[in-house]
Amino acid sequence: MNEKSLLRTGTLDVENVTGDITFVRTLIANVCFVGDPFRGDWVLIDTGLESMTHLLEKEAMERFGRPPKSIILTHGHFDHVGGVMTLSDRFEAPVYAHPLELPFLTGQQDYPLADPAVGGGLMAEISPLYPHKAIDLKNRVHPLPSDGSVPNLPDWRWIHTPGHSPGHISLYREADGALIAGDAFITVRQESALAVISQKMEINGPPAYFTPDWEQAKQSVQKLAALRPQLAVTGHGQPVSGDELVLGLSRLADNFDELAVPEQGRYVDEAGHNEE
Template identity: 80%
Template structure:
């Protein structure tokens, strides 16, 4: 990124991607602030783990001086919603997710457990201990509007990108072809602890240990590649842009079975 400004704040790595988009790496998952600090109004995309709530709140208030208008969830896995209830209560911000994700966010349905048999490293190996039970957000959670509009972000639209979870969404701004992809694809090999620590950029499918539908995941990556985004922020890994993004995402979409789908695993046989 040409305009990046990198700094460390406690458990957070904070990077200005554009004048109105801030990328926040919070331990194992990424968060986005969307909104121009000079105007004040903004939206939080995902919340990271509960353990980073205090640092995230401090950074957000320091940057914007006020609470977000809303919290938008790309999906409901533990590393993206761990702080959602606390932040919603503290910041008095409503939370929005895709209708198909609501059962996992209202205590009605658990996610499938992590699959250590996909291989790839320590992160995959310990995935059975990752939380996969539903959380109950009560009246904090709301369904995203039909048609793709995003509350309080009129220039953006949400795109249904299932596979990693039934109601997974990505966010896209057509005016400058900016993509917030969630875990539809990521830019690090999340199964490997060494890759997670180094943050070396590698275009990957969604985290394999938590992806139950590889056919949908494949179609979602193709859908995003067809947009030809100029800039992307993913749920894990570093932001990417320009030619690196175009080539990496196109290659992943064209060779998804070879590059993303594990050779074996609890949820792989259905895809094969």
């Protein structure tokens, strides 16, 4: 990440993180293109906000000149799947997600209500306005392979990192320590509108207003910290690498209850753990 190029493309921020990882911000949530722009298959990780779908499709086709072979979802929250139906149809690309996330992606189960009581700023206060209803991808969506492999990305594996949602996954490439973490942890204080606007780098736990299981969330962060990743792209905030990542993620894992778990909220008891 020594030679990063940060570009403005309409309202998309596009950053070449490595030769085959492109980070795209769709207002408040991030998307990844994984693959060589000039040859071979590539994969789309998450699809961002629905209002950004046209710009995202345009950017992808200008960059690659061909559709992705598949779409991988880290989870199904509205800001990560907004354009998935449209893009899956236009690209004729299958969608993959963890089996535990499929009920939320096939119209069977809604996500828990957002929790504005976690505090932290305007983004948390207005979180009850965020969509939490299931979408129905019908036969577009398929379960990820049970062996941890990632369709069309042979060098990567998926890791179950629940807490923020039951079937949340992260993607990891051991060869260079690259991690696509989704919302298992993020690099901005997402509860604060000011922090979201400024994009101040700060390694944090998952967005608190949409996290119903804090014990699982802690275990997921500890699992990822144990990998000692060298580069991470998260679902919100800036890419991070090197010591800033390793030390920051280790600190979060070691002090998760103090740094990430809200002092109060619908899904938090007085001890900072889930309500029974």
